[in-house]
Amino acid sequence: MVSTQNNSSIDGNQRQGVPELEVRPGGMFVQIRDLNPNPNPSPPTIKLKVKFGSSYHHLHISSHASFGELKKMLAEPTGLHPEEQKLIYKNKVRDSKSYLDVAGVRNGSKLVLVEDALSKERRCLEMLKDANFQxxxxxxxxxxxxxxxxxxxxxxxxxxxxxxxxxxxxxxxxxxxxxxxxxxxxxxxxxxxxxxxxxxxxxxxxxxxxxxxxxxxxxxxxxxxxxxxxxxxxxxxxxxxxxxxxxxxxxxxxxxxxxxxxxxxxxxxxxxxx
Incomplete structure (x- = not known):
């Protein structure tokens, strides 16, 4: 297999943005294949500090995760169901469907977790209704x-x-x-x-x-x-x-x-x- 540099200029400087080509056995010019086995590396893991009452919880999570995923991780250490949680970042309550990186959450960021009393009451009513139905x-x-x-x-x-x-x-x-x-x-x-x-x-x-x-x-x-x-x-x-x-x-x-x-x-x- 023969490699060519026909995307270079006369003075020998390679033009920017033009992919390198290679010659196949049949004489066809094709783009050089990327042999990198992992072209899309996984997003980095960040460490967050979450305050809940007088306690602090340190968690490691993907930087591309959503606030909903973070709530699921906080359910066990805090004892709060994800639907009963409110996550506050930079004095703003964050929606469960929004993403950490989009909201500007970085490694070492601090968040505040509070109990959502209204959601807790609604969930209790749903549980009671389901129990009555059963x-x-x-x-x-x-x-x-x-x-x-x-x-x-x-x-x-x-x-x-x-x-x-x-x-x-x-x-x-x-x-x-x-x-x-x-x-x-x-x-x-x-x-x-x-x-x-x-x-x-x-x-x-x-x-x-x-x-x-x-x-x-x-x-x-x-x-x-x-x-x-x-x-x-x-x-x-x-x-x-x-x-x-x-x-x-x-x-x-x-x-x-x-x-x-x-x-x-x-x-x-x-x-x-x-």
């Missing part, structure tokens, strides 16, 4: 499982009435009371956003099951019931007008019909809440 979600999940179990018990009670022909009034009242307690528990949960919709769905499910039990209890009373020892007879009318018990094979369809009727016939006046 707690409400946990309670809703637990109540959803409990309501599901009670709904299965209501369905089982309908099945029992279909198969045996009679249902104890005590069972109806106990299930109603347990569902009412779940309704109160749902009302006491303070929720916002998506959990509110979840709570509303659970409230409607509880109300639907209670209304189904109310219909069962009304039928029980119409059949001469009145005390806990009386039972609810599940009867239907055949083509001749005679009453008979529903066949066992029809129990599933009867239960579905009873639950569907409870949605259209409201026996309880509910108070609506979000």
């Amino acid at each position: 707690n409400s979600s946990k309670l809703l999940k637990q109540l959803r499982l409990e309501v599901k179990k009670l709904s299965q018990q209501v369905e089982s009670l309908h099945m029992k009435g279909c198969k045996e022909g009679r249902v104890s009034e005590t069972e109806v009242e106990n299930l109603t009371e347990m569902l009412m307690r779940k309704l109160i528990a749902l009302d006491e949960i303070q929720v916002v956003g998506d959990p509110r919709l979840q709570r509303r769905e659970q409230v409607r499910e509880v109300q639907r099951q209670i209304e189904s039990l109310d219909m069962m209890k009304l039928q029980l009373c119409s059949n001469g019931g009145g005390d806990s020892h009386n039972a609810h007879a599940f009867t239907s009318t055949n083509a001749k007008g005679n009453q008979r018990l529903h066949p066992k094979q029809h129990c599933t369809s009867i239960v579905k019909e009873a639950l569907r009727n409870s949605e259209s016939v409201v026996t309880t006046k509910w108070e609506t809440f979000d």
